[in-house]
Structure formats: structure tokens, C-alpha cells
Amino acid sequence: MQLLNKGVGMDNRVTGLLAALACALALGGCVTINIYFPAAAAEKAADKIIDEVWQIKKGGDAAKGEKPAAPQ
């Protein structure tokens, strides 16, 4: 009985330690996200604006649009 109790106590302590560690990591994650610059989202936004400013069509249309109609 004594042995079993001791075992449970150890288990709880390990769980508690792991939980505390996870909490610390999660909180650290929150701080990181606040100062983190979303590079992929910024690229997407930049591409959208640049395509509009320079009138770049999606897909192969850009190359087509640049060439004037074939001479008659």
C-alpha cells in the first residue's frame, strides 16, 4: 500500500511538472506570436498589390498580354 501510494505521488509530480513545462511553452508561444512577422502573409499581400499596380495577369496571360497582336 505504502509503495503504491508513493508510486501515485511520483506520477502526479511528473504530470504536474510536465503541465508546468507545457504552460511555460504555451505562454512563450503567445509572446512569440505577438512579435513574429508573418512573412508568408506579407508576401501574399505584396504579390496582390504588385500584380494590380503592374497589371500582371495570373497564369500565362502576362506573356500573352505583353505581345501585340500578330502583324497582318
Add this chain to the structure above:
Amino acid sequence: MKAAVWLRMVLVALTLGVAGGALAQANLEINTPAIARLQASMQQRYAQLAGHYASGAVGLTRDGNIALRDANAVPLAQRQQVNSLVAAENEDRAALYREIARANNKPEWESNIRSTFAQRWIEKARPGWYYQNTSGNWVRK
């Protein structure tokens, strides 16, 4: 036991909070009147600048601006006009980077946004246009 359950709930809540924060950052806000106005102004100016990009008179700088890199490629009579175009474009670009940072409530992101744009302008430049590489030298694409 109760403490363990409580801890688990806290953990789940924290995890969801982190995931939510990450999701909220999936896109940058660019749909504001100020950004739309700058975009339209630059799009209109592009009609006048396109020829100068193609001739190599104007190039894309590594810091997200444009610059007159070869004045000799512009007829003397047009030089003043090109200088004004370049200055106006750089003003719009600076305002654009600032406005995007502000629209996302992160004014401190302005320089990150500028460097992202600098790379994307160059990436999307047409063949034959000039851009500045990372050491500041002009390169023809």
C-alpha cells in the same frame, strides 16, 4: 485528481489560444481606403514609368524604392519629368508600406513590409528591367 483535470483544461485553452493567434495572422489586412488609393495612384503612374523601366533609365532598388539609374537613357527634355515621377512613386511606396503596417495595428512591421516588397517587386520585374542586388549593384533581369 481535480488539479490534474483543471490543469488539462488550462492546457487545452492555452493551446487553442495559440492556434487562434496563429490563424488570425494567416492574412494581412490590405483592404483599406488608404491602401486602395495608393495602389490606384501607383497603377496610374506605371503607365508613364513602364517605358523607363524597359529602357533601363529607372531601376528597382534593393530597399523597395525606384531610382533614376541612367539619366542618359532619358532625353534631356524629359529628365525633370522622370525625376518627379520617381520622387512621387517613392512617396507612394513609403506611404503604402506604412499604411499596411498601420492597417494591421503593427506600425513596427513597416521595415519588414518594405523589405518583403523589395524582394517581390524584383521577383515580378519584367525581363530587361534593372534592379539592385543585395550588394547594391545594378543587374539587368
